[in-house]
Amino acid sequence: MxxxxxxxxxxxxxxxxxxxxxxxxxxxxxxxxxxxxxxDGSITSHGSTLIGQNWTSPKFFHGRPDDFGPYAANPKKSISGGDNPLVNNGVSGESGATNLGPRSKVLLADTEALVTYWHSMGVNPTPDLVTTSGSGYDPDISPQDALVQIPMVTKATGISPSRLRALISRQTHGAQFGFLGASYIDVLQLNEALAKME
Amino acid sequence: MSFFFTLVALVVALGLTWRYLGSYMAAVFDGRVRFLKFIERPVYRLLGTSPQQEQTWKRYASAVVVFSAVSILFTYVILRVQGHLPLNPQHLGGVGSALSFNTAASFVTNTNWQNYGGETTMSYFSQIGALSVQQFVTPAVGIAVAMVVVRGFARKNSATVGNFWVDITRCLFYILLPIAFVFGAIFVSEGAVQTLAGTATIHDVLNEVTQTLARGPIAFMEAIKQLGTNGGGFLNANSATTFENPTGLTNFLSIYLLLAIPFALTYTFGKMVGSVRHGVALLSVMVLLFGVWVGFTSYGEHQNNPAVAAAGIHSSVGNTEGKEVRFGDTSSALFGVSSTMTSTGSADAAYDSFTPTGGLGLLTGMMLGEVTPGGDGSGLYTLLIFAIIAVFIGGLMIGRTPEYLGKKIQAREVKLAGLGALVMPIIVLLFTALAVSVAAGRAGPLNAGPHGFSEILYALTSQGNNNGSAFAGLTGNTPFYNVVGAIDMLLGRFAIMIPVLALGGALAAKNVVPESLGTFRTDNGMFVGLTIGVILIIGGLTFFPAISLGPIVEMLSHGRFF
CATH class of the missing domain: 1.20.5 (Single alpha-helices involved in coiled-coils or other helix-helix interfaces)
Structure with missing residues (x-):
């Protein structure tokens, strides 16, 4: 012993x-x-390309919803402590999902509120745009998620839909090696390129 | 289509690993790999032992228990005093006593259940010195215990079963360390973070956002987290975060690392007992069940989320709630099944938000007892328990004394195997019953209705099986769940390990009886089917009433929300 x-x-x-x-x-x-x-976290002049931000202006493409966006139907701080890179515009939290179950009334209400929000922005939303991600700060959207936002961005910036479609197609990363994961667009890089076009 | 190619790539990679890592591990534990002798020797000298000093199973078991107790103590103390230790750029205070106890029990049992958010609770010192260390040590202990059972079959008339200190030293230095280091570097190159510089603050002038980003020595912890079937990540959202799991490639490599050792150990087993066919039989049991669960769960996640569909959004890309765009629905489901069926418990999506079918796949994946393929070492030794029960039942059917690999399976072996197989269902069901009976337990769930019950059942199943994944809506950082969970995890690990070690000792002491015409074959399809039957009956029938109250109710309640 x-x-x-x-x-x-x-x-x-x-x-x-x-x-x-x-x-x-x-x-x-x-x-x-x-x-x-x-x-060091893939940090560029406008932030990390790996950490989603809240894009509120219709002049930019928006990422997936989270706690803090104007479209957060239900400020999640009250539900699960918030999901956040650590501090976001003064509000602290940690990474995390909503953890709402597939038959949750809260999830239903949240989703309905998000659908209403997107319609008010002139966007017919895709599933990604009305659901929150696993980390809470997904930096990416799918090409389809970007395409449906074109009417909103065109209205606010005056850039023609065809130029935006070309931009989206330039910014699309295919699945790695053609088959690992799904194709995606980094919202920060997309908006940086968009800002240069204006 | 891309999911099909992902599966093909995974099968090819794991097939090669099964063959070559499997035979390498056999060589390591036989002492034939010696290129790190200059490290091994001083370690043995410090410990005052050597490969020639073999232990009886009782000495071996007491070494496992004492070493694990000391590991719990080390982990607990570091967490408690982290506020006074260096490598704490966020100036986090000491962790509370109940949470420290739960976390220490969790990491020392290879569970990695986390009742805390990593980036807001644990200093870099705690992540490196307490948690990551156990992510190396516990798979080594699990594999060492599996080696005792393997030697039980490989040896005859032997009073000893190996040397615990030598076994874990070899496993740590020859197997876990080199593989983890290489994959850690790959994870960084893909974008996973590895720094000691503390948080970073960014300001984006385009949209007036200021963010503070949690960083740390994440990437290399990630590699051993997956390879060691641990699952406890640096950040709260685990492998769903980009800083842990940045790309489709790292997601694929994570799945590969989870499955590599548990599958390959069946080759090691076959090689060491002198019949690779027997290893193939065990591999077949694992692969057949694993494949069915991957299909079932991927199908589930490719469906619409009922709540999202009810809000008028119909999806052609599956259930997106709680999932990351870069992974997609089926890859997230594959990750989930790999993680729950290997007792790892890492997560690249929110399991709590899986569809009722997908969630059922994950929950039942654990209820089978973590044998398909199970955790590092624990998967093999638990599967051997089921194999012995299958042999016993087969023997009863044909009216002969059952044998497995020439060893007579007698009353003592069957009793030990039965004990090992029954501990898990007993603790899981009793603790679940306790949790739903008291107010402190019922206060846990986030979701209402049957999903709330699923959250409780999932938590105690996960901890009792040393898995560590969660339906994370449950608030676990309460005195009740910290203490009950810790007991659940400790029993789930050691109340199975000790009978298994006794079984190894009993088998090693036996002589080998020559095979005859009447011997029940244990390397053919019949045996594979029988073993699968035993696993399904023990897992399925035992838990059927419990899952009926949770995910099955949810599957059947069309149009109802809670």
């Missing part, structure tokens, strides 16, 4: 050092030397 205890403490310390700190520090070293941009 004493022998087991001595060996257990020794092994626990070895593991703490090797599989805790040596592993994490060596990994951070490799990451920072070879992939610094990615390792």
């Amino acid at each position: 004493i022998l087991h205890l001595r060996r257990s403490f020794t092994m626990a310390v070895i593991c703490l050092v090797v599989f805790g700190f040596v592993y994490a520090f060596a990994g951070t070293g490799v990451a920072q030397v070879f992939f610094k941009f990615q390792a």
